[in-house]
Amino acid sequence: xxxxxxxxxxxxEQSEALSAEQKKSIADWIKEVDKxxxxxxxxxDRTEKVKKTTSILLEETIQELELKRKAVEESxxxxxxxxxxxxxxxxxxxxxxxxASLGELTAGIAHEIQNPLNFVNNFSEVSNELIxxxxxQLEKGNTEDAKAIANExxxxxxxxxxxxxxxxxxxxxxxxxxxxxxxxKEPTDINALADEYLRLAYHGMRAKDKxxxxxxxxxxxxxxxxxxxxxxxxxxxxxxxxxxxFYAVMEKxxxxxxxxxPTVTVSTKKLGNKIEVRVRDNGTGIPQKALDKIFQPFFTxxxxxxxxxxxxxxxxxxxxxxxxxxxxxxxxDGEYTEFSIILSV
Amino acid sequence: MENIPNSALFYQYxxxxxxxxxxxxxxxxxxxxxxxxxxxxxxxxxxxxxxxAYSGEDALKxxxxxxxxxxxxxxxxxxxxxxxxxxxxxxxxxxxxxxVVMMITAYGDADNYNTAxxxxxxxxxxxxxxxxLLKEKLKAIQ
Numbered sequence: 001x002x003x004x005x006x007x008x009x010x011x012x013e014q015s016e017a018l019s020a021e022q023k024k025s026i027a028d029w030i031k032e033v034d035k036x037x038x039x040x041x042x043x044x045d046r047t048e049k050v051k052k053t054t055s056i057l058l059e060e061t062i063q064e065l066e067l068k069r070k071a072v073e074e075s076x077x078x079x080x081x082x083x084x085x086x087x088x089x090x091x092x093x094x095x096x097x098x099x100a101s102l103g104e105l106t107a108g109i110a111h112e113i114q115n116p117l118n119f120v121n122n123f124s125e126v127s128n129e130l131i132x133x134x135x136x137q138l139e140k141g142n143t144e145d146a147k148a149i150a151n152e153x154x155x156x157x158x159x160x161x162x163x164x165x166x167x168x169x170x171x172x173x174x175x176x177x178x179x180x181x182x183x184x185k186e187p188t189d190i191n192a193l194a195d196e197y198l199r200l201a202y203h204g205m206r207a208k209d210k211x212x213x214x215x216x217x218x219x220x221x222x223x224x225x226x227x228x229x230x231x232x233x234x235x236x237x238x239x240x241x242x243x244x245x246f247y248a249v250m251e252k253x254x255x256x257x258x259x260x261x262p263t264v265t266v267s268t269k270k271l272g273n274k275i276e277v278r279v280r281d282n283g284t285g286i287p288q289k290a291l292d293k294i295f296q297p298f299f300t301x302x303x304x305x306x307x308x309x310x311x312x313x314x315x316x317x318x319x320x321x322x323x324x325x326x327x328x329x330x331x332x333d334g335e336y337t338e339f340s341i342i343l344s345v
Numbered sequence: 346m347e348n349i350p351n352s353a354l355f356y357q358y359x360x361x362x363x364x365x366x367x368x369x370x371x372x373x374x375x376x377x378x379x380x381x382x383x384x385x386x387x388x389x390x391x392x393x394x395x396x397x398a399y400s401g402e403d404a405l406k407x408x409x410x411x412x413x414x415x416x417x418x419x420x421x422x423x424x425x426x427x428x429x430x431x432x433x434x435x436x437x438x439x440x441x442x443x444x445v446v447m448m449i450t451a452y453g454d455a456d457n458y459n460t461a462x463x464x465x466x467x468x469x470x471x472x473x474x475x476x477x478l479l480k481e482k483l484k485a486i487q
Contacts, residue, residue: 111422111451118473119375125476126382156382159375206422207452215425 001034097310101239102174108204112170116163123163127156169196173235187226191268194238194277195220198266201242205250214249214262221269227345233322234341237315241279241339242266244311247302248283248337255284273345280338286331294329319343365393365483368414370404370431371449372423383476393483401426405434414444416486421450421457429460436465445486449474 001009012018012026134149173196195218202216242264249262265280286294293299295316300309319327325343369380377397387393396414398404400423408414417435421428432446445468448461453471461469468482 114451114472115373119373119379121473122379122383122476126379130382152382152385155378159378163375202424203422213425213427213430 002037005030005034005037093308093310094314097308097314098236100308101236101243101311105174105200105204105239108200108202108207109170109174111203111207112200113167116167116170119163120160120167123156123159127153127160130156170200183230185228185230188229188231188234190224190227190229190234190275190277191220191222193231193235194218194266194268197235197239198242198264201239201246202264204243205246209250212250212253212262214246214264217263217265219265219267221267221275224268224270224275227275227343229323229343230318233318234343237318237327237341238266238277238279240311240315241341244339245279245281245283245337248281248285250283252283252334270345271342275343275345277341277343278338280336282336285333285335285337286329287333291329291331295327364391365416365486366396366414367393367416367418367483368396368398368404368407368444370398370401370417370419370423370428372399372420374399384480387480400424401428401431401434404431408435408444416445416447416483418447418449421448421461422452429457429464432461432464432466447482 009027009030012023012030015023018026130149130153134146134153137143137146137149198216198218202214205212205214245264249264253260253262261282263282265278267278267280269276269278290299290301294312297313298309299313300307316327319325319341323343325341328340328342329337330340331337369376377395380395380397381388384393384395388395396407396411398407401419402425404417404419405426408417419428419431428448428450432448435446436443443465446466447468447470448457448466449470449472450457451472458469470479
């Protein structure tokens with residue numbers, strides 16, 4: 001029994017103030033209290049043991065968690081690295097797609113530069129001859145004739161200037177096309193942009209397949225004015241749509257060599273505070289089952305090696321994410337396809 | 346390529362042609378100014394007369410209405426009706442005696458050349474045009 005309780009029991013036993021009955025009761029209470037204390041002590045001891053075990057377990061768990069945390073950290077770093085790798089790969093793919101579309105254009109560009117250069121050469125030769133004639137007339141004293149020739153020279157020089165600028169513009173836009181986007185929206189003549197790419201794509205296609213031909217039609221809404229866009233990016237979208245259109249009519253011509261007139265139409269329209277650029281072809285159309293996938297990256301119906309499958313998906317991103325616009329498609333299998341770019345002004 | 350193709354054919358004209366009428370077909374509009382300057386002496390001296398069409402379709406319209414060009418210089422690479430299609434139309438359906446047709450192309454490749462010859466082209470020239478050579482050829486026809 002607990003020493004203090006034993007002392008209390010002895011004191012009570014010796015007391016004369018209490019009756020024997022009272023002493024008995026107190027002795028019983030003291031026994032009860034002693035029992036409680038013994039139980040509590042036992043329980044405490046047990047709890048202590050559990051606590052120790054628990055703390056050991058806890059320690060182990062903490063170590064384990066620490067190991068797991070490190071593992072998660074490591075895989076996070078690895079994921080971050082893969083994400084960066086993926087981003088780099090994506091940037092490379094975008095660049096590859098750009099270069100591929102530029103490659104499609106190379107022949108067209110060469111042709112489009114050759115034409116103005118021919119004019120520059122021809123008109124400069126003509127100017128030279130005219131100057132000789134003018135000198136002759138002046139020596140003869142025919143001032144009126146000399147003046148008339150001077151006007152001709154002036155016109156020739158204007159043509160040289162015009163065609164020089166034309167070639168310059170083509171080289172500039174080609175360089176711009178291959179450069180990474182500046183992401184700056186600038187006021188752009190969207191009609192001129194569309195027309196330039198229409199011509200380049202047309203000559204590119206002609207150079208690729210010399211026997212093939214298509215009618216190109218354009219209908220530009222002159223009231224559009226300048227539109228704030230990242231011209232290089234929207235230019236790529238327009239080029240992509242036009243190249244696809246030519247591809248679709250070429251494919252259809254292979255199936256129907258007779259009685260089919262391949263036609264690609266580019267048009268622009270102002271619709272209130274929006275503008276629309278449409279590219280329409282009367283080619284093969286898009287079958288329903290492919291229609292859901294055309295904006296997905298890497299989806300292509302072209303033979304392996306001929307398409308990256310990124311054209312339309314990049315175009316979609318440029319129009320929607322880059323410009324907050326819409327890229328819509330309307331098609332009938334075997335009859336036509338029409339893409340519309342809708343941008344807010 | 347001979348300098349003067351089908352020369353026998355040209356002699357037919359020689360007797361009754363005084364001023365040579367030439368139709369130039371090209372989708373580049375400045376070709377008109379260029380030809381008018383390059384041939385200004387011949388135009389002034391009324392040795393040659395030029396008409397211009399900016400597409401194969403326009404050229405056919407012109408020929409259907411006037412039938413007076415004896416020589417047609419056509420670009421091959423034009424949107425819509427190509428120079429080769431125009432050539433086929435002219436040689437198949439048009440005109441007695443048929444006009445002389447010279448094809449011009451920026452792509453001097455064998456395909457275009459063979460197709461043009463098969464369709465009955467009288468000559469085949471590549472861009473950039475050598476105007477002194479062209480002049481010689483035209484004068485030989487006259």
